[in-house]
Amino acid sequence: MKEPNLENKSELSETLSFVTDTLKTSLREINPWNNIKIMHTNIGQDILAGMVVAIIALPLALAFGVGSGLGAITGLWGAIAGGIIGGLFGGCKTGVSGPTGPKMAQLAMIMVGFRLASGEPDLSAAFAIIFFSGVILIGISLMGISKLIYFVPYSVVAGFMCGIGIIVMILEFDSFFGYPAPHSVMEGIYDIPNAIMHFKAQALMVSVPTLAILFIWPRIVKMVPKAEIIPAPLLALLTGTAIANMNGFDIEYIGTIPTGFPDLYWPDWSKFGDYLGPAAGLAGLAVFDSLLTCIVADNMTGTKHSSDRESFGQGLANCAAGLVGGLTTATATMRTVANIQSGGKTPLSSVVHGLVLLALVLGLGPYAEQIPMACLAAILFKVGIDILDYRILPVLHRLPLTDMIVFWTVLIITIVEDLLIAMAVGIVLAFFRFVLEVSRTYKSNLTYLEDDVAQDLLKDDMKQKVKILCPRGPMFFGAVKQLEDTYAAAESHDTLIINLKDVSMIDLSGAYALEDLVANAEKNNKNVLICSAPSHIMSVLKSVKVLDRVEQKNYFDVINDAVSMAKELSVNKVVCLK
Numbered sequence: 385m386k387e388p389n390l391e392n393k394s395e396l397s398e399t400l401s402f403v404t405d406t407l408k409t410s411l412r413e414i415n416p417w418n419n420i421k422i423m424h425t426n427i428g429q430d431i432l433a434g435m436v437v438a439i440i441a442l443p444l445a446l447a448f449g450v451g452s453g454l455g456a457i458t459g460l461w462g463a464i465a466g467g468i469i470g471g472l473f474g475g476c477k478t479g480v481s482g483p484t485g486p487k488m489a490q491l492a493m494i495m496v497g498f499r500l501a502s503g504e505p506d507l508s509a510a511f512a513i514i515f516f517s518g519v520i521l522i523g524i525s526l527m528g529i530s531k532l533i534y535f536v537p538y539s540v541v542a543g544f545m546c547g548i549g550i551i552v553m554i555l556e557f558d559s560f561f562g563y564p565a566p567h568s569v570m571e572g573i574y575d576i577p578n579a580i581m582h583f584k585a586q587a588l589m590v591s592v593p594t595l596a597i598l599f600i601w602p603r604i605v606k607m608v609p610k611a612e613i614i615p616a617p618l619l620a621l622l623t624g625t626a627i628a629n630m631n632g633f634d635i636e637y638i639g640t641i642p643t644g645f646p647d648l649y650w651p652d653w654s655k656f657g658d659y660l661g662p663a664a665g666l667a668g669l670a671v672f673d674s675l676l677t678c679i680v681a682d683n684m685t686g687t688k689h690s691s692d693r694e695s696f697g698q699g700l701a702n703c704a705a706g707l708v709g710g711l712t713t714a715t716a717t718m719r720t721v722a723n724i725q726s727g728g729k730t731p732l733s734s735v736v737h738g739l740v741l742l743a744l745v746l747g748l749g750p751y752a753e754q755i756p757m758a759c760l761a762a763i764l765f766k767v768g769i770d771i772l773d774y775r776i777l778p779v780l781h782r783l784p785l786t787d788m789i790v791f792w793t794v795l796i797i798t799i800v801e802d803l804l805i806a807m808a809v810g811i812v813l814a815f816f817r818f819v820l821e822v823s824r825t826y827k828s829n830l831t832y833l834e835d836d837v838a839q840d841l842l843k844d845d846m847k848q849k850v851k852i853l854c855p856r857g858p859m860f861f862g863a864v865k866q867l868e869d870t871y872a873a874a875e876s877h878d879t880l881i882i883n884l885k886d887v888s889m890i891d892l893s894g895a896y897a898l899e900d901l902v903a904n905a906e907k908n909n910k911n912v913l914i915c916s917a918p919s920h921i922m923s924v925l926k927s928v929k930v931l932d933r934v935e936q937k938n939y940f941d942v943i944n945d946a947v948s949m950a951k952e953l954s955v956n957k958v959v960c961l962k
Contacts, residue, residue, distance in 0.1 A: 414525060414696040416473050423732040433728030434736025436615075437480050437719050441467075441737060442744065443621035444718075446638070446752060447760040447767070448483035449711055451555060452491050453505050453565070456638050456752060456760075459483050460745050461646055462711030467738025470701040470713060471731040475693030476678040478685055480719040480734045481701055483711040485767040486673050487666065489551045490803050491712055494662045496568045503567075507709070512651040513659045515706025517666035521699030524671060530691040533675050537861035538893040539783070539790040540810035541676075542773040546791075547798025547806060552768030554799075559761035560595075562587025562635055569799060586633040587758040594624035594762035615722070617763055624759030636757040643749035646708045665804035666712050670698050672807075674715035683904075684724050718770075775896070782927040786817040787892045818860055818891075849954040850947070851877040853901075856886040859894035867897050871904070879950040880905055883943055885916035890924050899930040906933060911953045913938050915946035 423430070441463050449459025463482035470481030491510070498509040524530055554572040559565050562584025566572035601616040628635060678689040694715065701713045723733050776783075776791070783791065794810035851874050855867060871880075882898070890898075905912045912934055917925070925931050940946040 429727035430732040433726035434733040438740035465705040466713035471734025474697030475690030511649040516663035518702030520667035525696035537814040539787040543791040543794030549771030591758040591762040598766040628756040677715040861893035864897040879911040915940040
């Protein structure tokens with residue numbers, strides 16, 4: 385009998401060791417103790433913030449449940465699962481999870497293909513898909529691949545989000561004018577002329593004031609700060625409901641809502657293959673939606689989220705939501721921002737928000753039944769408007785041709801076909817654009833180093849006050865994270881010089897990353913000087929208004945002039961940002 389090959393044994397041992405080490409690292413990363421151990425540090429403010437966020441989440445959860453076609457109660461149970469489970473296990477300390485507009489729109493489109501003979505949505509299929517999306521999210525977190533979302537180019541993101549915003553508005557158009565919601569986006573598009581020409585006046589007497597409040601109330605809050613204790617969605621919900629009920633309008637209402645604890649929906653594993661595609665789509669959007677919100681939270685709090693732990697928390701939250709008959713969840717931007725602004729600093733606020741909603745669910749049924757569908761349609765219509773990307777829309781006509789093609793392709797496919805297909809097509813188009821550009825202009829590896837020539841012009845004491853950032857090569861969507869990390873690691877300084885001499889090309893993601901870097905410097909009272917930008921790079925930056933916040937006198941043709949200005953600014957301690 386032959387002896388086993390020692391080389392094969394060694395390779396097997398190394399493989400097992402690698403798998404074991406990776407698993408140990410992942411388990412440490414997703415350990416909920418990281419969240420639990422800090423929950424006692426801000427108890428008073430966290431409880432208050434959780435209650436405020438629950439008030440904001442209530443009308444949104446009801447609206448998302450109705451908008452998905454699965455019923456208002458599903459939105460509430462999704463918000464409860466997201467708040468409690470997502471808060472305990474998530475990777476963003478101030479993040480608040482629950483149903484979101486993009487995920488509602490995606491689920492509504494998925495359910496077009498899963499209906500009973502009666503035409504009603506198949507709830508068992510819906511909740512099984514949500515559960516399996518949670519399982520996929522857990523797998524994504526354990527494999528440590530959540531961060532891949534950062535490599536999706538901005539033109540794809542913008543087209544995707546604008547497409548989802550339009551979908552939400554299309555799906556709510558009929559209900560806004562007093563008609564039953566369509567079963568699909570295309571049906572909704574065909575119904576628009578009929579809804580406008582044959583509108584129901586009583587429905588508009590509810591939906592129009594509701595929508596008006598959502599637009600006007602935030603402006604009133606700016607003039608009367610104390611008014612902010614009443615969130616706009618809650619005021620809109622109460623106003624629309626009061627108008628309909630006090631006048632006895634003959635329009636569609638939510639109707640009976642189950643009270644008490646929910647029945648459990650155990651997933652049918654034998655149909656996993658049928659549900660895999662839709663579940664993967666929900667999981668992908670959950671990562672995308674959640675991590676975008678986490679970045680917003682990081683910028684507001686100065687903290688750093690854990691991408692893989694956030695995916696793990698969302699995985700457990702979606703598994704829980706699927707089991708209790710709740711809507712699919714993600715980290716929600718509006719609720720997260722409200723949480724931070726209300727003083728929330730730890731996951732306790734998210735948990736409190738979930739517990740408050742749970743208490744409301746157990747006794748809310750009789751009151752929620754009187755909410756008119758036109759009122760919820762108006763709330764969701766505003767959600768659709770808010771989802772649109774207002775960063776890119778004003779400069780859409782000035783985008784580089786390839787970015788414009790990617791944006792419109794993703795937007796159109798999102799609306800008429802499928803969200804997952806749209807994302808895949810957008811990434812493929814962006815990849816080929818990148819390959820084409822790099823094949824023409826790529827000269828060296830992308831590095832970020834202090835310019836040796838310029839540093840020779842600085843005295844030793846000035847080198848601590850002036851930092852020079854020199855991106856080299858293409859500044860594209862794959863370089864954004866490295867650019868952010870490089871500047872974040874920079875030592876304390878008064879003035880930042882961005883030397884664009886060796887940047888061979890820049891896309892929309894790179895341009896906006898540069899804008900974010902300048903904004904971060906402004907926030908910390910740093911001077912920013914731009915120098916040596918090639919004409920084609922400066923043309924892109926100016927066309928999309930990325931560097932409007934930097935004064936014209938802070939642009940220089942050569943590094944020597946920028947260094948001279950930096951010396952003067954550091955000596956005089958002058959901040960020249962707008």
